[in-house]
Amino acid sequence: MKESRLTPLFPVPLYTTELDREFSRTELAFVNKTKKASHKSEGNKISNNSYVLNETVFQPLKAQLEYAVRDYFQKVLAATHKVQPYITQSWLNYTEKKEFHHVHCHPNSFISGVLYISGDLMDKIKFFKPNSFELIQPEKNQFNIYNSQTWTISVKPGLIFLFPSSLVHCVDFKKSSTRRVSLAFNVFVKGTLGDTRSLTELIL
Numbered sequence: 001m002k003e004s005r006l007t008p009l010f011p012v013p014l015y016t017t018e019l020d021r022e023f024s025r026t027e028l029a030f031v032n033k034t035k036k037a038s039h040k041s042e043g044n045k046i047s048n049n050s051y052v053l054n055e056t057v058f059q060p061l062k063a064q065l066e067y068a069v070r071d072y073f074q075k076v077l078a079a080t081h082k083v084q085p086y087i088t089q090s091w092l093n094y095t096e097k098k099e100f101h102h103v104h105c106h107p108n109s110f111i112s113g114v115l116y117i118s119g120d121l122m123d124k125i126k127f128f129k130p131n132s133f134e135l136i137q138p139e140k141n142q143f144n145i146y147n148s149q150t151w152t153i154s155v156k157p158g159l160i161f162l163f164p165s166s167l168v169h170c171v172d173f174k175k176s177s178t179r180r181v182s183l184a185f186n187v188f189v190k191g192t193l194g195d196t197r198s199l200t201e202l203i204l
Contacts, residue, residue, distance in 0.1 A: 008145065012130060013076045014153075015162035017068055023117060023157070030057045031117055031181055035094050043100035044171075046091055053090035053185060061183075062087065065113065065160070069187050072111065072162045083191040085111065090185035092117075101171035103128070109165035109186035116155045119180040125161070126152045128168040155182075162187075 023031075034052065038045040049055075053062040066087065073079045088109065095101060106112040114125070129149050140147055153161075163169075165186060174180060194200030 006146070012164060012167060013072075014127070014167075015068070015072045015076065015160075017071075017160050019064060019115070019158040019160070026057050027061065028117075030055065031092060034092055035181075038092070038094060041093075042102040044093060044095040045099075046093055050089045050091045052092055052183065053087055061115075062090075065115065065185065068160055068162060069111065069113070083189050083193060085187050085189050088186045088188050090183065093180075093182045093184060095171060095174050095180040095182075097174050097177045100173045103168060103170040105168045106165035106186050108188075110189055111162055111187040112165040112167075113160060113162045113185050113187065115183045115185075116157050116159045117181040117183060118157055118178070119155060119182075120176050120178040121154065121156070122176045123155050123174070123178075123180050124152045124172070125155055126150050126170050126172060127163075128170075130167065 034047045034049060035045070037049065038047045052058060053065070069085050069087065073083070073085050093101060116123075127150065129151070134149075145151070171180075188204075190204045193202040193204065
């Protein structure tokens with residue numbers, strides 16, 4: 001037999017990049033101040049302000065995240081100039097020891113992102129395989145991207161993830177005492193989708 005190979009057809013894209021700078025004192029002060037104006041979610045706390053990237057203090061940060069979003073659209077979707085992505089809602093998540101972030105996705109959004117502001121090496125994010133219910137599940141001696149139902153990735157301050165908003169994810173119970181803070185945001189599009197001839201045109 002010749003050497004075999006596996007081809008990951010139609011994979012779910014997970015875009016990863018990092019900020020090329022440290023968070024400023026002003027940004028961190030805003031993050032700490034905003035925690036006082038947050039509410040209890042299912043497992044952790046979320047800022048009452050759900051448009052934090054519209055705040056003046058975050059304008060430089062928003063510009064960098066918008067650059068990452070445009071890069072995602074170019075590399076993953078290869079979208080034409082007729083479609084322009086833009087950030088809709090954005091909020092801060094605060095997770096303390098023994099807290100968690102429930103299993104969820106992001107409805108009414110196209111692409112979602114998360115930027116990590118603080119945490120430690122024990123902090124992770126867990127993604128769930130789409131349509132993961134499988135009737136045939138043999139016992140595994142090793143997990144890989146083909147046979148796993150979930151995939152866990154370590155995070156750190158400055159790390160950015162972008163992914164389809166339909167991708168289900170969560171944060172397991174936090175074990176360490178370092179506060180984990182992330183800035184999450186949603187992205188939608190404006191412009192023209194589809195085309196007139198194929199009867200798929202949608203102008204947003």
